[in-house]
Amino acid sequence: MVSAREKGPILPGATIGVLGSGQLGRMFAIAARRMGYRVHTLSPDADTPTGQVADHEVEASYDDLDAVREFARRVDVITFEFENVPAATVEAAAQIVPVRPSGDVLHTTQHRLREKCFLRAHGFPVTEFRHVRSRDELLSGLREVGLPAVLKTAGYGYDGKGQTKISSPADIDRAWRALGGQEAILEAFVDFEREVSVVAARGLDGSFAHYGAIENEHRHHILDLSIAPARIEAKVAREAVEISRAVLEELKVVGVMCVEFFLARDMRLLVNELAPRPHNSGHFTFDACLTSQFEQQLRAVCGLPLGSTEQLRPAAMANILGDLWENGEPLWAAACAFPNVKLHLYGKLEARRGRKMGHLTALAADVETARNDVLAARRCLCAQKT
Ligand SMILES: Nc1ncnc2c1ncn2[C@@H]1O[C@H](COP(=O)(O)OP(=O)(O)O)[C@@H](O)[C@H]1O
Ligand SMILES: [Mg+2]
Incomplete structure (x- = not known):
């Protein structure tokens, strides 16, 4: 059999299969279609955030291996936007087309205990x-x-x-x-000083690219706000990137991976968890970087050279959760009145508490201004509350 590598990169015009159909797949599909690829998505749902943007949406259970094989036959490569796909699904697909990242990466990272054991066994710092x-x-x-x-x-x-x-x-x-x-x-429990993440990519040829350290604030365990670059010492940021590089290398990831860290009060970094796909904390790259995390994922899984991760301006991203609909439709025009704020909505049909419905990204001359602006814009969305 000819390996995908020998055949060369998967070029525009080809079809990418995405397992999962949420906002990560949607933004991936936007990036892929912009570069002239076609996108198919498979998940148990219909009229999904990814399906609305993709060329073709398949509604099937991940356990329906006949549907998965049929899906695989119609695409040139498969990737994920949702890592909790059963191993049998990945195996069935991998017999037909390349699956990137591999089922092994998924197996390790979809199970917190396996993931932590992997990290500890390879000498990575964990709680x-x-x-x-x-x-x-x-x-x-x-x-x-x-x-x-x-x-x-x-x-x-x-x-x-x-x-x-x-x-x-x-x-x-x-x-x-x-x-x-x-x-x-x-x-x-880690009494952390702050949380940071590194979104990085590893190409088919082993090349590596990263977006530096991103600072994250969670509310009720859900990401609320990300700031890039993180307001931490350059030495600590470099260390976070080096740990991430080693993790991606150890796992032989092909694609984007996010490494989430706790920065302890003594400035020690501890790896919290790994996500083998584009990540919520990397959404700012869509507006703020030369190559977004979604385009980077596309490049990696297609075997293309990785793009520049250069960040054009400091940025802050705030999530829009379903809670904002409590008093009716949020006031979108009010957020759009901030000329440096970008609105992203995922096309989800129903707003539920804690559900990620969209996000805002603010670009500014410094991260403090970006943070203030993105929070002010989000407050304006629910102005009718007061
Ligand atoms: N051991 C811990 N110590 C302190 N905070 C934690 C710990 N585990 C989780 N958290 C908090 O909960 C958030 C979500 O937990 P995480 O393990 O990343 O799961 P998820 O898969 O839900 O993102 C973390 O970002 C952090 O804010
Ligand atoms: Mg997490």
Whole structure:
């Protein structure tokens, strides 16, 4: 068989298959279509954020391997925007077309415990953690890692779902019940100075590109605000990039990956988690960088040279959650009155609490101004509340 590498890059005009259909796939599809590619998406839903932009939308369960094979036969390469795709789905697709990043990368990163074990085994800094399969293991784990701690389901978590903080012994029963018998990981709580992430890409030829350290603020465990570049010492930012480079290299990622970090109060970096795809904290790159994280993903999975990640202006990104619809449709024109703020909406049909509906990006001469402007623009969206 001729390998994809020998055949050369997958060029404009080809069709990219995306597993998953959310906003990450939508922005990827926008970047891909801009460069003349066609996009097909597969997920269990219809009229999705990705499907609205793609050439073709397939509504099928990830477990429907016949549908997955049929999907694979009609595309030139497959990538993901959602990493919790079953291994059997990836295997079925990989027998027909290249899947990038590989099923191995997905296997490691879709399971928090496997991911943390991988990181620790390769000498990457992580917080203390224990495997929890029973109430006894939870109790012994708590004795070892101490309080406060965070209990997380091992699989299928995102945006803080499946996580409970245990601050005192009184929280233990509630946390255990919330788990409902699922396999879990118990982590020592990190009293961090701030959170940062590095969005980076590794090409088919092993080349590496990154967008520097990004500063992230979460609310209720969901990303709320990102600022780029992060307001941290240059030495720490360089270290975050070097750790990320080593992680991508170790995993032999082809595509974009985000490495999330805690910056502890003693300025030590701890890897929190990995996302094997474009990431919410990299959304600012769409407006602020020569090559967005979505175009970079496209270039990587097609075997093209990576593009320049140069950031043209300091930027801040604020998420728009479904909560903003509480008093009716947000006042879009009010946010558009900020000439340096860009509005992104994902075309989701229903606004629910905590659901990511869109985001705003502000560009300015410095990150403080960008942060102030993006927050002011977001406040204007729900001005009718007051
Ligand atoms: N061990 C921890 N110590 C302190 N905060 C944590 C810890 N684990 C998670 N958090 C907080 O919850 C957020 C979401 O957790 P994360 O593990 O990244 O899961 P998700 O997959 O939901 O993004 C983190 O960005 C951080 O703010
Ligand atoms: Mg996270």
